[in-house]
Every structure is written in C-alpha cells, then in structure tokens.
Amino acid sequence: MDAHTGTDTNTDTDTSPGARTGPGTGTGPSTAAGPGPGTETPCSGTELIVVGGGPAGVSGALMAAGLGLRVTLVEARERIGGRPWEIGAMENVPGGWRDGPAFARALADDIARLEAAGRCTLVRDRAVRVAAYEDHAEVSLAHGAPLTGTAVLVATGVVPLEAGDADWIEARGTVRPPPLWCAGPDVGHALVLGGDRPLGTWLRTHPEAGARLEVLHPRADAYKVAEVAADPRVHLYEVERATVQHTDDQRFEVTAHGTDGGVRTFGAPSVLANLGMRPSPPAGDLVRGPEGYCPLASQSFRLLTAGDLRSARHQRITPAQGSGAEAALTYYYAAHG
Numbered sequence: 001m002d003a004h005t006g007t008d009t010n011t012d013t014d015t016s017p018g019a020r021t022g023p024g025t026g027t028g029p030s031t032a033a034g035p036g037p038g039t040e041t042p043c044s045g046t047e048l049i050v051v052g053g054g055p056a057g058v059s060g061a062l063m064a065a066g067l068g069l070r071v072t073l074v075e076a077r078e079r080i081g082g083r084p085w086e087i088g089a090m091e092n093v094p095g096g097w098r099d100g101p102a103f104a105r106a107l108a109d110d111i112a113r114l115e116a117a118g119r120c121t122l123v124r125d126r127a128v129r130v131a132a133y134e135d136h137a138e139v140s141l142a143h144g145a146p147l148t149g150t151a152v153l154v155a156t157g158v159v160p161l162e163a164g165d166a167d168w169i170e171a172r173g174t175v176r177p178p179p180l181w182c183a184g185p186d187v188g189h190a191l192v193l194g195g196d197r198p199l200g201t202w203l204r205t206h207p208e209a210g211a212r213l214e215v216l217h218p219r220a221d222a223y224k225v226a227e228v229a230a231d232p233r234v235h236l237y238e239v240e241r242a243t244v245q246h247t248d249d250q251r252f253e254v255t256a257h258g259t260d261g262g263v264r265t266f267g268a269p270s271v272l273a274n275l276g277m278r279p280s281p282p283a284g285d286l287v288r289g290p291e292g293y294c295p296l297a298s299q300s301f302r303l304l305t306a307g308d309l310r311s312a313r314h315q316r317i318t319p320a321q322g323s324g325a326e327a328a329l330t331y332y333y334a335a336h337g
C-alpha cells in the first residue's frame, strides 16, 4: 500500500516473518480479542500503522521494523520526537539523556534511518479516527486519504489540562493560562495553578532564573509540591477552590479559598497552568477507561496502545518506550506466533 494515497500498490511476495500468517478475513467491525487461527493476512501493504512519533511510537516502530513488519508512522507535528522537544531538563531516561531536544533529535534520527533502509514510511498528518474491522484496520487523516493496515498502534500521548478542565478553578472571561513548562526563564512573578511535576522540571531547567512562583494547588498535589518546597522561588498555597480573572491593568488576579479556611487574593502579570495531563486519542474504536485512558489490555487485536495514552500512571519515558515495544510484540505474536 502507498501510505500517502491509501492505495494498495505493493504486490511483491514478502517472505519476512511479518508476512507469514495473519488474522481472519471478513468485513464487519472486529470484536475478537485475538486473530483467527491459520488464516492469511489480507493486507499486502502496510502491516502496522503507528500513530504518534513520540518515545512510545518510535519504540513501537523500531520493534515492528526489527520483526520484519511493514511500518507506516503517522505524526501530526513537523518533527518526530514528541513531548521531549519541550523538556529542558530530563531525568531517568534510558541512555542517560538529560536534554529533551537532544533526545528527541535522536528519536527523529532513528526514524530517518528506518526510512532510509526502506523499513518505515513516514506520513506527516493528524490521525482523526482509528477503526478496526475483522480483516484490517484503518486510520483516517485530517488531510490525506485514509491509511489501511493490518493493525494500528496508537501512541498519541497526553495534552495539558486547562483551567476549564479543573473543577476547583473558575476561569472568568477569556482567561486561558498557558502551560508552565513552556514558559521561559524570564517568567518573573507568576501565579501557577496546580502543583503537578512540571514545576520541578521548570525549576531544574532554569536554575538561575530569578522567579517568584505563587503556586496554588489542591490537596491532592501536596506530595508533588513537597519535592520543590525548599526552592526559594516557590511559594505554596493549598486551596479548596480558586477564581482567576483579568484585572483592568492587564494583570491577573486569583481569589483563593484555602484549605486553612482563609481567603486570599493574589495578583501577578501572568498566570500559568500546571494542572496535569489528559489523554487525547483519535476518535473511533479505541476502548477508553473512565478517565479517557486507553489500556492495551482493553483493545481489540487490531488496535494497540502505548505510552502516556495507556494510563495516568507511569507517564515517563522508560515505560513509554517499553510499552511501545510491548505493543508491537503483542501484535506480532498474536498475528504470527
């Protein structure tokens, strides 16, 4: 199949392990948890479509290509590498990477090498829908023609929660705070809504920045802010609820009801969100849990998931890479074992 047009142009005979046997044939939506026994793969084009070129998707593509599967990687953004492009200071990453963009570049290089070797086709587009049928899986794209493969591995990660998503925040008017971790070293005096771990990332990334960060966080974040409480730039206030609005002089004001029973008003030139993340999978046939995450074990044979998209726990690079490889192996052994 030509990954860019969605037409099946590959008619060669493949003797790789990835071409030996496959799931059953048919046309209806797939409900089976596994492939039919002893049947041939009906798709002669791309076998595994990987959606998302972050650590999980790249790992899945590398593993799948290593197993001899034909891989198409769909990435919505200009560059392969995912969230690490935005992380100034990383820790606990295989290989000891500490600089996010350098690590992201290495992932992009891995995919470029696979492409050069003819093991992977890169499609730069946004997947808007994934669907599983009995004999194939499909990815609908925002701009291009749909892609067809034998299975789809979705690794689209998570996106930042916004003030409107948090039940303890009332954001008035047009207030839409940007994520803290995207702020530069010149942030100065800022109000930070939420105590998620990117606060520590920002402090490590900008050790010399002379900031005053007034962090208003719910009790649930207390154990996370404790990790950075000793930094003199951080000023913590635990709140039950908070109302944020613009003031006339283009500053922001937050009225906070503290867990200590007090009510305090904070003002600063900027307000930043640090509220955590939520999954953002394409529409379609992925099975979602109560919080919108898509665990691998809940999916049909033709739809696999990896990385941060799987669950709110273990949202780190090592589990993302491990789960990308795991998903590719899960498909490989189910289809070809």
Ligand SMILES: Cc1cc2nc3c(=O)[nH]c(=O)nc-3n(C[C@H](O)[C@H](O)[C@H](O)COP(=O)(O)OP(=O)(O)OC[C@H]3O[C@@H](n4cnc5c(N)ncnc54)[C@H](O)[C@@H]3O)c2cc1C
Residues within 6 Å of the ligand: 051, 052, 053, 054, 055, 056, 057, 074, 075, 076, 077, 079, 080, 081, 082, 083, 084, 086, 087, 089, 090, 091, 092, 093, 125, 126, 127, 128, 155, 156, 157, 158, 181, 197, 198, 201, 280, 281, 282, 306, 307, 308, 309, 314, 315, 316, 317, 318, 320
């Ligand atoms: C501020 C911050 C600091 C962090 N620091 C660390 C750290 O020090 N150590 C650590 O281990 N982890 C850290 N993490 C977590 C780490 O970044 C993630 O666990 C990891 O990036 C998850 O990889 P992923 O491939 O699942 O998702 P992502 O890295 O988010 O990649 C997802 C990819 O999918 C693409 N995509 C999304 N939707 C679509 C679509 N519809 N169609 C096509 N493509 C799509 C995106 O453009 C992106 O390239 C940090 C995270 C943040 C936010």
